[in-house]
Amino acid sequence: MKKLFLLVPLTLLYWMWVGHQNGPVHLDHGSLWPFAYALLSLALFVPLSWWMFDLERDDRLATLSRIGLGSVGGIVLVYLFGTATSSPTLISKILGGPAGFATGAIGLASAVKNVESLPIWVSILGYTLGVGLIEEAAKAIVSRSDRFDSIRARAAFGFVAGVGFGCGEAILYSLRQYAGSADLTAYVLRFLFCVGFHGVMSGIAVLSLPEDWWDFDRWMLTALRLLPIALLHGAYDALLVRSCPVWAGIVATATFLIFPVLLWSMEEGLGEV
Numbered sequence: 001m002k003k004l005f006l007l008v009p010l011t012l013l014y015w016m017w018v019g020h021q022n023g024p025v026h027l028d029h030g031s032l033w034p035f036a037y038a039l040l041s042l043a044l045f046v047p048l049s050w051w052m053f054d055l056e057r058d059d060r061l062a063t064l065s066r067i068g069l070g071s072v073g074g075i076v077l078v079y080l081f082g083t084a085t086s087s088p089t090l091i092s093k094i095l096g097g098p099a100g101f102a103t104g105a106i107g108l109a110s111a112v113k114n115v116e117s118l119p120i121w122v123s124i125l126g127y128t129l130g131v132g133l134i135e136e137a138a139k140a141i142v143s144r145s146d147r148f149d150s151i152r153a154r155a156a157f158g159f160v161a162g163v164g165f166g167c168g169e170a171i172l173y174s175l176r177q178y179a180g181s182a183d184l185t186a187y188v189l190r191f192l193f194c195v196g197f198h199g200v201m202s203g204i205a206v207l208s209l210p211e212d213w214w215d216f217d218r219w220m221l222t223a224l225r226l227l228p229i230a231l232l233h234g235a236y237d238a239l240l241v242r243s244c245p246v247w248a249g250i251v252a253t254a255t256f257l258i259f260p261v262l263l264w265s266m267e268e269g270l271g272e273v
Helices: 002-017 033-052 057-085 088-095 097-111 120-143 151-178 184-208 216-241 245-269
Strands: none
Touching: 002 033, 002 184, 002 245, 033 057, 033 151, 033 184, 057 151, 097 120, 120 151, 120 184, 120 216, 151 184, 151 245, 184 216, 184 245, 216 245
């Protein structure tokens, strides 16, 4: 899948941002421009995904539903998962067994992810379980389709669901954190690099899932399969928070490179190349 390597130049936006001095405030509170930026981002990434994955007309139309599911459904699922893990002791008692223990562990790890006095590996673990695993699981859930008739289709639906999620997240960041403080560069990074990054991570997440992952009895295997991409996601977030942008950029660049290599190797292994 050589076309997927065309996503790698998006990382140049990140590297240009590293060391960037904050410029004039771009948007004030109450501005509706973030919604327009999200539409522009979708107008770029959705047709690009159709071309990169060589989707047929019916599959192209089917992927459109993943935009809404990814942006709204995915963020709602993340909120619900986050709420469930915010009281780890209570949830572990309610669920009981391995599921309760796992949920409690995620909640505890998430609770300490921003404690700067702890080693950085604790932050990485916290962001892996409390952010990466939850977000990638949510994007994988909303990307599910009966049209997964090939590895390439799985990757495409995952990528588009991730793009939808990234646009929804970008709007939230713009309205809650960027308005009145961030310059234009922050918006470009969020609506281009971060949206593409979410698409790539979501594509890897869906490719990592077992065939029968929708069976609830297989939740442990599904979670374990998601851990590698959750670790990359968590490491990126933790390194940024701990003011290690160069290392975060290395993680992001590696993730963009892993996606086409993983898809190619899986297609070759199944004889779909």
